[in-house]
Structures are given as structure tokens and as C-alpha cells.
Amino acid sequence: MARDKQRDRFLDLLRPIERDLENYSRRMVFDRRDCEDALQNAVLRAFRAFDRYHDDTSFRAWMFKILTNEIFTINRKRGRVAQFEIAVEPEEMEEFAGLDFATEAPISWETLADALDEELLAALQSLNDSERAVLLKRAIGDLRYREISECLGIPLGSVMGNLSRARQKMRNAILRARRKASL
Amino acid sequence: MKCAEARKFVWLYLDSELDSKDSFEVEQHLESCAECAGLFEAEKKFDQRLGRFLRGSQPTRRLWDSIEAQIAPSRGHRLKALWPLALAASLVIAASVTFLTRSRTLDLANAVEECHSAYVHQITAPEFSGAVPEKIAQQFGGRLDAGAFAYRPSEPAFTSSGARLCHVEGVPVALILGRCAETPVSMIVFRKSELDHFPQTKRKLESGDPIACSRSGRYQFAARFIDDHVVCVVGDEPRPVLEDLLRAMRRADG
Numbered sequence: 001m002a003r004d005k006q007r008d009r010f011l012d013l014l015r016p017i018e019r020d021l022e023n024y025s026r027r028m029v030f031d032r033r034d035c036e037d038a039l040q041n042a043v044l045r046a047f048r049a050f051d052r053y054h055d056d057t058s059f060r061a062w063m064f065k066i067l068t069n070e071i072f073t074i075n076r077k078r079g080r081v082a083q084f085e086i087a088v089e090p091e092e093m094e095e096f097a098g099l100d101f102a103t104e105a106p107i108s109w110e111t112l113a114d115a116l117d118e119e120l121l122a123a124l125q126s127l128n129d130s131e132r133a134v135l136l137k138r139a140i141g142d143l144r145y146r147e148i149s150e151c152l153g154i155p156l157g158s159v160m161g162n163l164s165r166a167r168q169k170m171r172n173a174i175l176r177a178r179r180k181a182s183l
Numbered sequence: 184m185k186c187a188e189a190r191k192f193v194w195l196y197l198d199s200e201l202d203s204k205d206s207f208e209v210e211q212h213l214e215s216c217a218e219c220a221g222l223f224e225a226e227k228k229f230d231q232r233l234g235r236f237l238r239g240s241q242p243t244r245r246l247w248d249s250i251e252a253q254i255a256p257s258r259g260h261r262l263k264a265l266w267p268l269a270l271a272a273s274l275v276i277a278a279s280v281t282f283l284t285r286s287r288t289l290d291l292a293n294a295v296e297e298c299h300s301a302y303v304h305q306i307t308a309p310e311f312s313g314a315v316p317e318k319i320a321q322q323f324g325g326r327l328d329a330g331a332f333a334y335r336p337s338e339p340a341f342t343s344s345g346a347r348l349c350h351v352e353g354v355p356v357a358l359i360l361g362r363c364a365e366t367p368v369s370m371i372v373f374r375k376s377e378l379d380h381f382p383q384t385k386r387k388l389e390s391g392d393p394i395a396c397s398r399s400g401r402y403q404f405a406a407r408f409i410d411d412h413v414v415c416v417v418g419d420e421p422r423p424v425l426e427d428l429l430r431a432m433r434r435a436d437g
Contacts, residue, residue, distance in 0.1 A: 019242040
């Protein structure tokens, strides 16, 4: 009976974030079978550990952490090892802050908001694993920087550095595609 | 704050990671600098576009039904031989659980989630603080009253940043935006007579429960009757915190 209640409560928390978990997994793995395996393993693992989950923490952040570990395990098996930059140099923090708007003047920044899905997908694939993980955790997981840092086990500065580079690369890839198309 | 400094903060600001002092200074700068305001707006639009792309796909129901069916009470390995029966049974149980748990998510909790999410993501902002401006009161259409905007928790941890008129499923509501410590919390207040629009919540509140709780998305939700109003609180806070806020709710004009 207690187990039934626990399962109900687990499903209550899980269902609203199923879509985000699946989208995150798809964008991280890019292989349907691996993506589904990662989701299934993560959910079952989370349910088995659910009695250690506390209500005062974010279930979403907790689930994303477990799913990320499953994805990394699968990626390791496939020989795709994520390289996480741990140290962030002071100039990288400046880079995070120093978006050079002026260099992109020939194309309006507004055009970025009209980016096509295929341009976005190509840009996403141009990111390395760490940049993609941080960007997806922010954009899909809606996690705070501190939650991402705890989830990936990397310093807060690395989260900011990776996020900055990811957004810059996404932006540049789209602008390049736009320029090429206009030639 | 100068342009270069404001632009350093663009993503911290859009990701709501700035502290309130820096955030306020950025906002002040944006009000006086059209060029920076345009750049911030463009970045925000790009981020929204990216978010729509990344979160666009609907969940694969077949996959999730299969995963959920595996979350069944374990009776040990001795039942392994009966796995086809167990699988069928767990599918039936999962379907029942789906029905029961979904029906337990209150309709009002689902309806107000979007309001709160818009506040958290800075899409919605307060329109006024203090007395309800005349031009807003004119939009009540006889279905809301200024008293709905007067509720505040006497809990010192809650600070209000203002209010706005909003519509939830066509029902005019007072949306009071604030924070509990650092966490955004929305209060939604409307007339009891409008509760027919939310039959599940109506049943729950009229069944004698002083406070109806639920969860929708990543937020907790709690609601109660106070005089002729339904007062709800929504936020990413543990349920007891929201219940305490509701218990401490007072009308400033009463």
C-alpha cells in the first residue's frame, strides 16, 4: 500500500516533465534507441531511489541529474566521452560577458529569432558535449546555473563559460548559414 | 550603469541570475538606452526561438506508457515466471494510475500554471501597486472587485512587487506577484461565484478541505476560500510553505 502511494507520488512528479526529459535526451544522444534506453534506465533508477528524494529539493533537477548520468554511461559505452572543462580562466569569464555585438552588424540580430529548425539543429550539432549539456539543461530543463553546476559536478564558472560559448556558437552558426544563403 | 556594463550582464539578466540590485540597475539602463534595450530584446527573442525549437517535440506516449508500466510494486523475483500476467496487470494498473493521478491534478492548478510561469520567466510583470487604477477597475465587467487585489500574507517572508489584472480560462482574476524569500510566488484571487469554471477544485474546496493542494508542472499550488473569494498561491516552494502563506492571508483593506 505504501509502495502504491509512493509510485503515485512519483508519477505525479514525473508526468509534467516527461516531455522535457525526452527532448533533453534526444538532443543529447541523437540516437533514438539510445535515447529511449537512457530515459527508461533513468526513470527506473530514480524510482528505486525515490525514498531518498526530499520534497524540499527540485524533482526536476534531481531527475535531470540522474538522466544525465545515464546518458554519459551510454555515451561511454559507445565511445562518445564528454569532455568537461573544469577550469575557467578569468578571460573566459570576460568572454561570457563580452558579447561582441558590433562584429555581427551586417546582419540584424532580429534575424536570429527567425532561424529555421534545420539551422538550429546544425548549430546544436556543432557544439561539444559540455556546451550542449549546459545549454540544454538551461533551455529545456529550465535549471538555474547552480542546479546545472550540481547536476554536472562542475564549477559555476564552467557552467557560465560553457553556456556563453554555446550561445555564441549557436548564434555564429546561424549567422554563417544566413550569409551563405544570401550569397 | 553604462552600455558596456549592461551588456556584460545580458545573459545573467535574461536568465534571472542577477541579484536584485544589479537587475534593477540593468532595468534602469534599459529604460534610458534604446540601443541596449533593442539588443536585449533581440537576444530574448532568439532565446525564446531556441527554446521553442529545443522543447518542441511532444513526448512519445508509447515510450512513456511502457516506462510507466515498469514502475510497479515489486513482489520479489519468485513471480518472474508469471511475467506476462504481471506485465498485463501492471499495464492495467498503470492505466488506472494514469487516470486517477491525472484527475488528482486540480483543474485550477493547471489553469494558473501558465500565469506563474510567465511571471517566473519575466514575460509578465506587475502593472501597478497600491490602489487599483480606475482604468483597470473598468475592465472588471462586474465579475471582479478591487477587494480581490487587497489580499496579502501577513507572513514576513513574502514581499509583493505589485499586481495586474489577468484572465484564467476567461475568468478575470487579480494576479499579485511577489517573492517568498528569493523564490517567485504568484497569488491568484477571484470571486467564489466563478468557481464553476473549475469543477474539480470546487468539489475539493466544498468537500470541507480548508486548503486544496495540487501540483502542476514544476510548481506547487494551494487554494482556499476567504470570504467571497478563492485565493490561490503558486510557486516552486514546498507545499507546507504555500499552506502557511494561505493561512496567514489577510485583506489589507479589511
